[in-house]
Amino acid sequence: QVQLVESGGGLVQAGGSLRLSCAASGRRFSSFTMGWFRQAPGKEREFVAAISWSGSSTYYADSVKGRFTISRDNAKNTVYLQMDSLKPEDTAVYYCAAAPTIAVVVVAYDYWGQGTQVTVSS
Secondary structure: OOEEEEEOOEEEEOOOOEEEEEEEEOOOHHHOEEEEEEEOOOOOOEEEEEEOOOOOOEEEOOOOOOOEEEEEEOOOOEEEEEEOOOOHHHOEEEEEEEEOOOOOOHHHOOEEOOOEEEEEEO
């Protein structure tokens, strides 16, 4: 079992930055692929970024490529999402999730956090 708790969301102006954190508890954190997803009101949950267990491989949705950076610190059981050049369309609830292997689809992830709200004003 892995428990995930996100933090770092908030309100920011367009062009600003936020850094999300996801703290994991339980065993085997370092063996999981970690991902970030987001869900805007009335829309389906969508993939944002993922990082392999070692941190050597990262994947991004086209909509955030070049603006967001995913990273992890296995010693701290934490995964991060640095979000720069934020746009109003980035407004959503952001979730971190854990999967046994690298994946970009919701169904591949077994464990989910409760989410943190990110609001970008224009």
